[in-house]
Amino acid sequence: MRLHLVIAVLSLVLGFNAIAVFAKEAQPLAADPQLEKRVNDIAKELRCLVCQNQTIADSHADLAIDLKNQVRDMVGSGKTQKEIVDYMVQRYGDFVRYRPPIKPTTYLLWAGPFILLVVGVVLLISNLRKRKLAIADTPLSADESERLKSLLSADVSTAGKNSGGEVKPS
């Protein structure tokens, strides 16, 4: 009777083990989807140092896989994202972060696009102003208004006739 119980328990344990091993072999990522999601979120913030334009989430380089495992271990042991990123920065420098930190050496990097935008807007406005000034109405001088009057009246009197403009050959 007792032996049966032992065997039952043993087979249960071994059975579970077998399942666990199998599950791990088949798809280790699905072991805990929530944990895996957190691992992935953090891995997306970290640059793979071997293939430099990829995050360690995207990369299949050996180092990226090692670092992802490291992240997984650390998430598993309850470390926060900040702690994990700090750990990586301590070892690989700021370069490992996909989002560079805001500090004196990176002020220009962060502010650069906005500075360019402001410069562009200022240039645009000043150019528009200049152009507006260039095409502003200037009143006709006395001579000119005299000439305009005579041209207009001549135009009325010679209506229907050609006054020297271009003529379509008939």
Place this chain on the structure above:
Amino acid sequence: MSKNIRYLVPLIIFIVVAAFLYRGLSLNPREVPSPFINKPAPDFTLQKLENMGEQFSNKDMLGKVWLLNVWASWCVACRQEHPLLVQMRRRGEIPIYGLNYKDAPSQARQWLKQHGDPYEISVVDFQGNVGIDYGVYGVPETFIIDKRGIIRHKVIGPISTNILNECVMPLVKVLEQEDPQVTPTEYQRVEGCA
């Protein structure tokens, strides 16, 4: 006056951009500056490759200037620097210790038998954990560590004769002169290492 300058603006912009791009060409993106320079070398205690029953720790080296060379039998670039390391050991100028990184110990021993062993001791970092602690991202890498256990320089990639003569040996000479009891206010640097 202002009209004349206006025509120069595109030229000036071009020169500035060209200067930046030219500078960019001469930089090596693989050489990520190590945050460990002038910081204490991370502690490790690992099994010795030649005698797995014994352990070696970086703390055993306090008081000495030494090199920690990260290597592996699968690493092709390591073969490039290897003859130089063997030569250095023969001259006995500086002790070289090996960190056998993510390698099968049997293959590593075989490799040393075949190519010569430049290391006083090699230690086994089978999982690569110590490698991560040291921020290793490519093999070979060589750390120059001073008497107080501070990393003073890191050579990324194989050591060439040039790097050895211009950077490594001059720096080692400077470090040999230092008194381990005194904490320097400013770490001395060597021009060849810049």
